[in-house]
Amino acid sequence: MIVLVTLNSGQGLNLGPNFTLNVNTGTINPSNATLTELLSGIYATVDNSATSVTITSLGSCTNSLILNINSATTTTTTAAPTTTTTTAAPTTTTTTTTAAPTTTTTAAPTTTTTAAPTTSTTTTAAPTTTTLPPTTTTTTTLPPLVITNGGVTCSGTTGSFTASFSGGTSTYNFVAIADSQANAATCVAGGACGAGGFRVTLGGGATSHNFSGIANGNWYTAVRDSLPQTSVQNTAVTINCTTTTTTAAPTTTTAAPTTTTTTEPPPPPLDYFEYTATICDGGTSNIITSSSLSVGSYYYITGGTPTTCYFIDSFVGATATSPNISFGGFATDCSDTTNCTQL
Numbered sequence: 001m002i003v004l005v006t007l008n009s010g011q012g013l014n015l016g017p018n019f020t021l022n023v024n025t026g027t028i029n030p031s032n033a034t035l036t037e038l039l040s041g042i043y044a045t046v047d048n049s050a051t052s053v054t055i056t057s058l059g060s061c062t063n064s065l066i067l068n069i070n071s072a073t074t075t076t077t078t079a080a081p082t083t084t085t086t087t088a089a090p091t092t093t094t095t096t097t098t099a100a101p102t103t104t105t106t107a108a109p110t111t112t113t114t115a116a117p118t119t120s121t122t123t124t125a126a127p128t129t130t131t132l133p134p135t136t137t138t139t140t141t142l143p144p145l146v147i148t149n150g151g152v153t154c155s156g157t158t159g160s161f162t163a164s165f166s167g168g169t170s171t172y173n174f175v176a177i178a179d180s181q182a183n184a185a186t187c188v189a190g191g192a193c194g195a196g197g198f199r200v201t202l203g204g205g206a207t208s209h210n211f212s213g214i215a216n217g218n219w220y221t222a223v224r225d226s227l228p229q230t231s232v233q234n235t236a237v238t239i240n241c242t243t244t245t246t247t248a249a250p251t252t253t254t255a256a257p258t259t260t261t262t263t264e265p266p267p268p269p270l271d272y273f274e275y276t277a278t279i280c281d282g283g284t285s286n287i288i289t290s291s292s293l294s295v296g297s298y299y300y301i302t303g304g305t306p307t308t309c310y311f312i313d314s315f316v317g318a319t320a321t322s323p324n325i326s327f328g329g330f331a332t333d334c335s336d337t338t339n340c341t342q343l
Contacts, residue, residue, distance in 0.1 A: 001048050002142055002229075003069055007038035007055065014061035018182055023050040029144065030222075030230045032185040043229040045144040058182070143167040145231040147175075147223045154241035156318050157273070157292060160212035161237055168225035175200050175209045176222045181232050184222040188230055193330075198297045213295025213315040214239055243270055243318045270318035280309040280334035280342040286316065290323045298331040300339040309340035 005021065016035035021028050026047025033042050038055065046053070046069070056064040145168030152159045165172050176188035178197030187193035196217070200209055211221075218236035273292050278284045280298075293299065293312050300309045309331045331339040 002043050002045055002144075003053065004041050004043055005033070005038065005053055005055070005067065006041040007035070007065075009039060011035065012061060014059050015057045015063060016059050018058040018186065020056045020058060022054045022056070023047065024052045024054075025049045028053065030185055030232050032182050032232065034186055034189060034191055036191075037189060037230075043227055045229075142169060142227070145223065145225055145229055147221055147231050147233050149221055149233055149235075149237050152237065152239055152241075154239075155213075155315065156243050157241050158213045158215055158295075158315055159239035159241045160210060160214065161239075162208055162210045163221045163223070163233075164208040165223045165225075165231075166207070168229055168231070169227050171204075171226040172202050172206055172223055173226055173228065174224045175202060176224075177211055177214070177219050178222075179217060179219065181220050181222075181234070184220040185230055185232050188222040188224045188232075189228075195330075196294050196297075198294060198330075200296065213293075213312070215292040215294065216240055268320035270320050272319050272321060272323055274316040274319045274321070276313045276316060277310040278313055280311070280340055284313070287325045288319060288321050288323045289325060289327065293327070298333050298336070298340075299327040300329060300331045300336075302326040302328045305339045306337060306341045307339070309334055309336065309342070 019033050019035070019038060021031050021033055021044060023046050026049060028050070029045045030042075033055075044053070051069050053067045053069060054064055055067065056062065143166075146166050148164045148166075150162040150164070152161045163175060165175070174188050174190075176184055176193065176197065176199040178184040178187045178194045180194065183192070183194035183197055187197050187199050190199070193199060196215060196219075202209065211219075216239050218238050220233055220236050222230055222232040224230045272288050272290055274286060274288050275293060275295075276284060277287050287310070295312050295315055298309055298311050301307050305328070307328075310325075310327075311334070329339070334340055334342050
């Protein structure tokens with residue numbers, strides 16, 4: 001089932017900003033969350049038998065909090081019938097007859113006339129009853145959000161693989177890669193990605209993404225849908241790609257009676273890396289570095305910041321040519337005014 005986990009405001013300075021999520025029975029996905037996500041509320045998938053969620057701070061303060069799970073229900077509400085009764089005001093009809101005058105004549109008999117009785121009639125209208133139709137409320141449960149990684153393909157000293165998504169809302173906004181599950185969860189939500197990690201914005205209808213030019217190491221992936229809810233792959237993708245260098249055998253030439261031995265020097269080792277990159281100030285060029293870079297990421301060059309930043313377009317291959325550029329670290333993008341200058 002899917003539960004909404006929310007943390008109230010008013011935390012201490014040393015609480016978080018990252019937290020682990022655990023349940024008393026089974027598993028929970030995602031198993032990590034940031035303080036920002038918990039304050040606004042984060043949806044998580046748990047076993048149907050789970051009854052509580054434990055939130056533990058990963059900051060210098062390691063307090064934890066146990067929240068009970070309130071089971072979701074489907075409620076049908078039927079409005080009580082409304083009875084309207086209208087009573088007409090009573091109608092009274094009064095008929096008055098004035099008696100004729102009495103005439104007395106000497107020696108004649110006396111005649112007296114009495115008016116007829118007055119009749120009053122009251123009419124009460126019958127009551128009217130109106131019954132409203134019942135109201136029905138329906139609750140929909142989403143399927144679990146899942147990310148699955150494919151096999152690794154090597155190209156020189158870097159590798160590539162495809163991550164596929166399913167479940168959740170079926171609309172996937174972001175995918176990320178990082179060197180730990182915690183960094184992957186933070187990165188896909190728009191936070192720090194750690195060394196070599198980065199986030200990718202997905203196009204409409206996307207159900208997979210190919211990560212290429214990834215350096216050797218153990219990498220975790222995460223996906224975020226439109227709810228939003230996050231899923232982090234529990235198993236790391238291990239990239240271990242190497243380039244084999246072959247040295248030519250020495251050539252020996254013998255002439256009688258003089259013997260001459262010629263040894264060809266071995267080719268220089270391919271210790272450096274060549275990429276195509278777009279400069280944030282404009283223009284594209286080939287660059288050579290002493291260490292591998294993440295394709296699709298931004299870097300700022302060595303020196304005081306802000307300075308020139310580059311976007312790494314593609315990996316050309318290993319080379320023996322000496323490096324012509326050195327990078328100081330990752331940048332968010334070309335609008336990162338802390339690290340970059342641009343036109």
